[in-house]
Amino acid sequence: MHFVHICIAFMLLFLGCSKEPEKKEVSSATFELLTTEENFTAGEAFALHFKASGEASPNLIFRNAVGTTVLKPSVVDDTLQFAIPKNFYEKSGICYWSLNSDSEEKMTGTFNILVNNKNGTFLESYLGPRSLTAGPIDYAMFVMLATDFYDNPLNDSTSIYSKVQFQDSQSEKELRTKNLMAWSLVRSPKKSGRMLISSACNETDSKEFTTIVYPANPVDFTISYERNHEYADGNQVITFRTSILRDTYGNIVGDGTLVGFIITDDKGARLKAQGTTLNGKAAARLLHPEQKASWSVEAFVTGAARSAPIKVAFKASVTDYDIHFSENYRTISVGPLKSFMDQLVPDGMPMALTVSDTTGKVLDILRTSSMQGEGQFKLSADFFPNDTYELQIKTAGITKTKSVALK
Incomplete structure (x- = not known):
């Protein structure tokens, strides 16, 4: 019990010595805005002026697109001046301010910083794509951005002129900016060539842009052929x-x-050749066939155009030839092969000899080519023992058969 009485005594003593809560004093200072301008020009320094009555230590909270800052005043002739920082007054747009004193908001307001057109206009232009296909379907987009010296977008509805030159024609279109930019669709002409595009705003001209207009896909065409005979x-x-x-x-x-x-x-056999165009024409070359033939020829540009087929006929250059056998029939000489003017055929004319047994089973196929109009085959005893064989000789599209008994 004695301990409890001591604790109660200490509590009474503590409560008796505690201070009363301090009352917050409300600032009695008043302020008057002396600056009457509501619009300022970007890049031109300015300050907000206030007249204060009573003792005060105010600050100005200033906010625009750059950000927010707290400004301290300077006193000139009993006038409070808040100088706006350079990076803030170079940015155009609406600005908000709030004057505070002793943590109390005394005044608020807004004003505008306008675009500065006194130091010229800066014009950025973008064009793409830089290549087009002839015809009204394809187009390029031309985008223009106009700003003042401090990189502030010019006001909406500012005039920007888009200029296009192609061959003998030149055009100019007036555009209006909106939300920083102006843009135009530059349609491709029907003719191929080089197109020049530029823009202008106030007294500023952009650089020259070039886009190449390429021909569209080809349409169907015709083909022809040339040969010596x-x-x-x-x-x-x-x-x-x-x-x-x-x-x-x-x-x-x-x-x-x-x-x-x-x-x-x-x-039904097919051959393929390719060529690339030069000055609009393409050519492909092939060797004549080695025997009488009839060709059907077509040409294609893949996915775009084709030609009508043409027929090409080839006459046989060799109409007959002789075959000579050695005494034991193991050496077969073919020729001479003579062409359409009784001249010897060019070296390299293919020849084939098919060897079969009497039942028709193919035993071997020997190949050679002509030299000085003739060709020769030898049937080795190691591979073809003495027996009767069916020989089939084919060259220049002419086939001859002979049954021989090898010795």
């Missing part, structure tokens, strides 16, 4: 050529356009 000698060259490839607007297609030639012979 019509004989299938396997030696001469036949050249296939296209007409001038143009698009639907009459533009010659660009150099290097790939053209494929498909050749189908009378047996």
Whole structure:
């Protein structure tokens, strides 16, 4: 009990010595805004002026697109001046301020910083893509951004002129800025060539932009051929050529356009050749066949155009030839092979000898080529023992058979 009485005594003593809560004093100072301007120009220094009555230690909270800052005043002739920092007064747009004294907001307000057109206009322009396809479907986008010296966007509805030059024509279009920029769709003309584009705002001109207008996809075309003679000698060259490839607007297609030639012979076999265009034409070359043939030829630009098929016929250059056998029939000489003017065929004419037994089973196929118009086969005793065989000799598209008894 004695201990409890001591604790109660200490509590009474503590409560009796505690201070009363301090009362917050409200500032009695008043302020008057002396600055009457509501609009300022970007890049031009300015300050807000206030007149104060009573003792006060105010500060100004200033906010715009740059951010927020707290300003301390300077006193000039009993006037409070709040100088706006440079990075804040160079930014155009609406500004907000709040005057506070002793943690109490005394006044608030707004004003505008306007774009500065006194130091010239800066103009940025962007164009893309830089290549177009002829015709009204394709287009490039031309974007223009106009700012003042301090990189502030010019006011909405500022005039910007877009200029386009192509061949003998030149046009100019007035555009209006909105939300920083102005833009225009530059349609591709029907003719191929180089198109120049630029822009202008106030007294500032942009650099020159270039876009290349390429021909559109080619339309169907025709093909022809050239050759020295019509004989299938396997030696001469036949050249296939296209007409001038143009698009639907009459533009010659660009150099290097790939053209494929498909050749189908009378047996259904196919050959393929390719050529690239130069000045709108493409060519491909093939050797004449080695035997009488009829070709059907077509040309294609993949995914775009094709030609109508043409027929090319080749006459046989060799109509007959002789075969000579040695005494034991193991050496077979073919020729001489003579062409359409009784001249010897060029070296390299393929020859084939098929050896079969009497039941028709193919035992071997021997191959050689002509030299000085002749070719020769030898049947070795190591591979072909003495017996009766069926020989089939084929060259220049002519096949001859002979049954021989090897010795």
